[in-house]
Amino acid sequence: MPDVCHRCGGRVYPVERVDVGALFHRRCFRCKICGLQLSLRTFNWDQSNNPPDIYCQAHMPRHVGCIDSEAVGIKTAIGAPKRGVALSDQVSNYDWSMYQLQAFATFVVVVVVVVVVVVVVVQFF
Ligand SMILES: [Zn+2]
Numbered sequence: 001m002p003d004v005c006h007r008c009g010g011r012v013y014p015v016e017r018v019d020v021g022a023l024f025h026r027r028c029f030r031c032k033i034c035g036l037q038l039s040l041r042t043f044n045w046d047q048s049n050n051p052p053d054i055y056c057q058a059h060m061p062r063h064v065g066c067i068d069s070e071a072v073g074i075k076t077a078i079g080a081p082k083r084g085v086a087l088s089d090q091v092s093n094y095d096w097s098m099y100q101l102q103a104f105a106t107f108v109v110v111v112v113v114v115v116v117v118v119v120v121v122v123q124f125f
């Protein structure tokens with residue numbers, strides 16, 4: 001699949017491309033509404049829009065009850081991982097529950113061992 005600009009649909013070459021989950025020409029990395037030139041620090045990526053697009057601060061669409069897309073936009077703007085933010089969150093949640101499970105299993109094993117040792121010791125003395 002060729003790398004095409006999200007804005008103009010033209011072929012994007014590595015030297016001129018801006019990758020924010022979608023590809024843009026550097027010159028096409030502008031607010032959809034007013035055409036203001038944006039940077040990785042100033043753009044807002046509205047994923048809840050269909051199709052998703054980029055906006056300046058003033059024209060970022062506000063979605064009532066849709067804080068998530070704004071949070072993603074802010075994260076993206078400060079250079080956090082862009083693609084698959086939700087996925088990595090899920091992965092870390094999964095790891096965390098596995099960790100808890102393992103910690104609990106270890107705890108149970110330790111308790112059983114201690115009880116067995118205490119019982120044996122009490123019988124000997
Ligand atoms: Zn373009």
Ligand SMILES: [Zn+2]
Pocket residue numbers: 031032033034035036055056057058059
């Ligand atoms: Zn704008």
